[in-house]
Amino acid sequence: NSHCRLDASRGGEGGCPNPLARELTRIINSYNKHSIQLKMNLKETNAFFREIRQNYSNACASTIGAESASFEAGQLSCISFPSHEEEFLRNTVGAAPYVIILGQDCAARYQLLNGLLGERLLPLGPEAGEACEGVQGTVCKRRKLCFSYGRQTRLSLALPGQYELVHQLTANCGRWDTVPREDLEIHEECEDPAHRLAELEITLHHPLLQEAKVMVVPCSNVQPIEEALEDYIHGVIPIILYAINQDILSTEQVCELRKVKEMLPYPVCFVRIPETTTAVSTDLGHRPEKDRDKEKTILHKQLLSLGLLHGTTGNCSCGAPSQTPAPGAKPQSMLGEDLFINQAFDMQRDLQITPRRLEYTREKEGELFNSLMAIANRKQEEMKEMIVETLSSMKEQLLDDAANLEFKDIIDTTNGEAITSKEIKSCIHQIQELIVLRLNQAVANKLTSSVDYLRESFVGTLERCLNSLEKSTFDSSVHNVTSNHLKQLLNAAYHVEVTFHSGSSVTRFVWEQIKQIIHRITFVNPPAITPEWKRKVAQDAIESLSAAKLARSICSQFRTRLNSSHEAFAASLRQLEEGHTGRLERTEDLWLRVRKDHAPRLARLSLESRSLRDVLLHGKPKLGRELGRGQYGVVYLCDSWGGHYPCALKSVVPPDDKHWNDLALEFHYTRTLPKHERLVDLHGSVIDHTYAGGSSIAVLLIMERLHRDLYTGLKGGLSLKERLLIALDVVEGIRFLHGQGLLHRDIKLKNVLLDKQNRAKITDLGFCKPEAMMSGSIVGTPIHMAPELFTGKYDNSVDVYAFGILFWYLCTGSVKLPEAFEKCSSKDQLWTNVKKGSRPERLPTFDEECWQLMEACWNGDPSQRPLLGIVEPSLQSIMVRMCGPERKGSSLEDSN
Numbered sequence: 001n002s003h004c005r006l007d008a009s010r011g012g013e014g015g016c017p018n019p020l021a022r023e024l025t026r027i028i029n030s031y032n033k034h035s036i037q038l039k040m041n042l043k044e045t046n047a048f049f050r051e052i053r054q055n056y057s058n059a060c061a062s063t064i065g066a067e068s069a070s071f072e073a074g075q076l077s078c079i080s081f082p083s084h085e086e087e088f089l090r091n092t093v094g095a096a097p098y099v100i101i102l103g104q105d106c107a108a109r110y111q112l113l114n115g116l117l118g119e120r121l122l123p124l125g126p127e128a129g130e131a132c133e134g135v136q137g138t139v140c141k142r143r144k145l146c147f148s149y150g151r152q153t154r155l156s157l158a159l160p161g162q163y164e165l166v167h168q169l170t171a172n173c174g175r176w177d178t179v180p181r182e183d184l185e186i187h188e189e190c191e192d193p194a195h196r197l198a199e200l201e202i203t204l205h206h207p208l209l210q211e212a213k214v215m216v217v218p219c220s221n222v223q224p225i226e227e228a229l230e231d232y233i234h235g236v237i238p239i240i241l242y243a244i245n246q247d248i249l250s251t252e253q254v255c256e257l258r259k260v261k262e263m264l265p266y267p268v269c270f271v272r273i274p275e276t277t278t279a280v281s282t283d284l285g286h287r288p289e290k291d292r293d294k295e296k297t298i299l300h301k302q303l304l305s306l307g308l309l310h311g312t313t314g315n316c317s318c319g320a321p322s323q324t325p326a327p328g329a330k331p332q333s334m335l336g337e338d339l340f341i342n343q344a345f346d347m348q349r350d351l352q353i354t355p356r357r358l359e360y361t362r363e364k365e366g367e368l369f370n371s372l373m374a375i376a377n378r379k380q381e382e383m384k385e386m387i388v389e390t391l392s393s394m395k396e397q398l399l400d401d402a403a404n405l406e407f408k409d410i411i412d413t414t415n416g417e418a419i420t421s422k423e424i425k426s427c428i429h430q431i432q433e434l435i436v437l438r439l440n441q442a443v444a445n446k447l448t449s450s451v452d453y454l455r456e457s458f459v460g461t462l463e464r465c466l467n468s469l470e471k472s473t474f475d476s477s478v479h480n481v482t483s484n485h486l487k488q489l490l491n492a493a494y495h496v497e498v499t500f501h502s503g504s505s506v507t508r509f510v511w512e513q514i515k516q517i518i519h520r521i522t523f524v525n526p527p528a529i530t531p532e533w534k535r536k537v538a539q540d541a542i543e544s545l546s547a548a549k550l551a552r553s554i555c556s557q558f559r560t561r562l563n564s565s566h567e568a569f570a571a572s573l574r575q576l577e578e579g580h581t582g583r584l585e586r587t588e589d590l591w592l593r594v595r596k597d598h599a600p601r602l603a604r605l606s607l608e609s610r611s612l613r614d615v616l617l618h619g620k621p622k623l624g625r626e627l628g629r630g631q632y633g634v635v636y637l638c639d640s641w642g643g644h645y646p647c648a649l650k651s652v653v654p655p656d657d658k659h660w661n662d663l664a665l666e667f668h669y670t671r672t673l674p675k676h677e678r679l680v681d682l683h684g685s686v687i688d689h690t691y692a693g694g695s696s697i698a699v700l701l702i703m704e705r706l707h708r709d710l711y712t713g714l715k716g717g718l719s720l721k722e723r724l725l726i727a728l729d730v731v732e733g734i735r736f737l738h739g740q741g742l743l744h745r746d747i748k749l750k751n752v753l754l755d756k757q758n759r760a761k762i763t764d765l766g767f768c769k770p771e772a773m774m775s776g777s778i779v780g781t782p783i784h785m786a787p788e789l790f791t792g793k794y795d796n797s798v799d800v801y802a803f804g805i806l807f808w809y810l811c812t813g814s815v816k817l818p819e820a821f822e823k824c825s826s827k828d829q830l831w832t833n834v835k836k837g838s839r840p841e842r843l844p845t846f847d848e849e850c851w852q853l854m855e856a857c858w859n860g861d862p863s864q865r866p867l868l869g870i871v872e873p874s875l876q877s878i879m880v881r882m883c884g885p886e887r888k889g890s891s892l893e894d895s896n
Helices: 019-064 064-078 082-094 107-117 191-199 207-211 225-232 253-261 289-305 337-403 423-451 452-474 481-494 505-520 532-544 547-618 656-670 712-717 722-739 799-814 827-835 848-857 868-882 889-896
Strands: 096-103 145-149 156-157 199-204 213-216 238-244 269-273 310-314 316-319 628-629 633-637 646-654 680-691 697-706 752-754 761-762
Touching: 019 082, 019 096, 019 207, 064 722, 096 253, 096 848, 107 145, 107 207, 107 238, 145 207, 145 656, 145 752, 156 697, 199 752, 207 213, 207 680, 238 868, 310 697, 337 423, 337 532, 337 547, 423 532, 547 656, 547 680, 547 697, 547 752, 656 680, 656 697, 712 752, 722 761, 722 799, 722 868, 799 848, 848 868
Parallel strands: 096 213, 096 238, 145 199, 238 269
Antiparallel strands: 145 213, 156 199, 310 316, 628 633, 633 646, 646 697, 680 697, 752 761
16 A cells, blocks of 8 residues: 555556556455465365354254253354354455545546556547546546556446447557557447446456456446445455545545545545656655655645545555544454454363362251251240240230230120130130241241351352352253352241241140140130130240240251251252263363364464465565574564564474474464563464475464574673563563463573573463463473473462472572582483472572572472462562672672
8 A cells, every 4th residue: 555656657668557557456366366275264164163063052052952952052152253254255355456546536546557567548638638626617527547458458338237338439440559448448428328327348468467366446426436436345445545536635535535434434545647748767755855755745744634545654644544444444353363352261161160169068067057056956945035035025015915915716795794615715826826927037037047148158249159050050850059058048947937827836835835724714605705714815825835945945946947948958969960070071072172272273273364364464574594403493683574673583484283282382472472572572473385395384383583693692602680680570571471371381491592781582382371271291491390291280380380490590590400400310310309398409609588489489299389479579679688689799699
């Protein structure tokens, strides 16, 4: 995309296109060549998504049924292209480049076309009759022109996308060098609508047209710009060139450009055409510097003020931002590899957390049950005293309430007339209910207050945990069942259900007491129902109640209900656990596939597509001299690439799919990490299909180039302050990786690079993995490997261990192996000794605090190693203490 200058009329005797045309031809040729690979990549990616969804759905359906399988497979719905992105990619990958020429007037457009093709194909100046839009007294009616490739030169009129018109063209009546004006213009007397809408199709034997068709828009008097561009909104990649031959854009031209930007949200490349037409040079920019500056002050300012140019630098600028030109025009996508890694994290967390949640739920419910049972047992004596105290304090009020009680279904005579024995029993029953009800309320309030402290301890956390477990299971029969049993348990604790109904044990007990009262009363004649009589019945009932028996009955009931709720809860929790067991087995299988197959395969597809993008934008990097060799590749000097200087280039020839996938994941993790001053920056990648004469395929990773590695730095000699700063830099870099959820797993001297100021950056993320993607593989450099790496079960503390070994080297100031490791005759012997506790020795020059720090870092128990958030301030403290003015001649400094 450029704002450039074009001096073009005829391209010389050989018809050689100008540099802009040559460069455009080269770029489009490169794109067309690589688009085949891009189409294959998109096809494989879509097939990959379909395959994993289908396989997982089939696996689920065969084990858990279609309904649950559909629900569970929904978890994978995020592992696919969003529909709008898939549509954009499909349309873009399948689209062909198409050069669209616009301009301030026909003369500018025609001159640009002539310059691109290196031929004076279209008339200029007097040959065109000077007829142009905007010229007073004239009306320009030039039709649309479409140029395509053909072995022979041919002109024809055709309706767009339909059929060729039978029409005699002037150009077909004899030889011509320039397309006759009569064939370009629509005559006023023409009444045929098809003829007026037809476009002039011209086929030429030209290298640019082999790569892309070219269209010159018609005059606005013939067809509005929206209609002219309608056919180029879909299915093409428009390369929009706007020819400028005047120092300023008119209002109509600005309006037209804005319509173009709305319809085709792509960069617009402005090309400056000279105002005269006598020039024969086809070179760009061959004009006096003062003329270019004058144009820049007028035309550039207008384009910038209108927002049609962005970020100009010299004569190169583009009519759209470097990123997405318009909302929704070019979705940004990582091709889904991040989704797999996020899914792996979710699955790993599910596998770890769900069993812990089940165990936590079981433990907390057990604690709740035991606490409530202890209350029931402990409170019996207290309850007895409470009942005596309650009855004593409530007695007068109860007697008054009984005396004023109005009986239901009893005709209460006011004159003291006698009633039947049946009615007497009913009256006594209602008095008894009043007493029991009031007593129950008092007991319930007392018990509630005694266990109220359990609310915060059990209800919130336990209920949230249960809700999470029930929602994540796909067995609808267990939904809310366990939570309901927990609520029953809590009801026993908070409400105790002592508002006794007619069938409760306490009520039966009180009834026995009342029966004894009734039996003691000898009815010679039925008594009169008077307030005094009611009071007497209530008093006898209260005095006859046994507080001890009542307390025992209440606590017994409490325990019974607790036991019942506890057993029901345990049973439903077992059912819930069974539901999760099958789901977790399927999750673990899927997690394994994500780690070992899905994520690496998709990362490889991503690497291939990103590499295509990089080679299209920046070309293939040039390999300089060899800088070094590693286990998996060769590092070369690379002066510059993609605007970065200086660079280093890592060339890797993956021998098999595993190495391809490892390299792709390394590229993915490095590329997607935010830039950090303690990590070596990866600029891009290119896949070289012509490596070793085409016999191999090499992946070229282009990265930031530094001065040397730490191994070379220690051999050359570093001061104490420099070594401690390097230690701090390495810790900072590892902390950043851990903060991104990544483990490096291969921290060592050669993977720490130094700039010219001897500040450190971590490189080589070949073994770098998220914790969720760990497969238990044994990787790393033997002397830096923590013992648990050999078990396959480890976490990010392995990087702390490796730093401890690295810090030992930094403290010694040399690259000599520790004595314990130097004695080992083989790698296996070294590993065996490390697992048994062998570590580097302490040298006499070591500072005590430094020795304690490295010992803590390489502790055999991962849980005892310090967090890097503690290591960093410790190092800072050591540096202040040892590198201050008073510590300048320390023994550690001298040891270097």
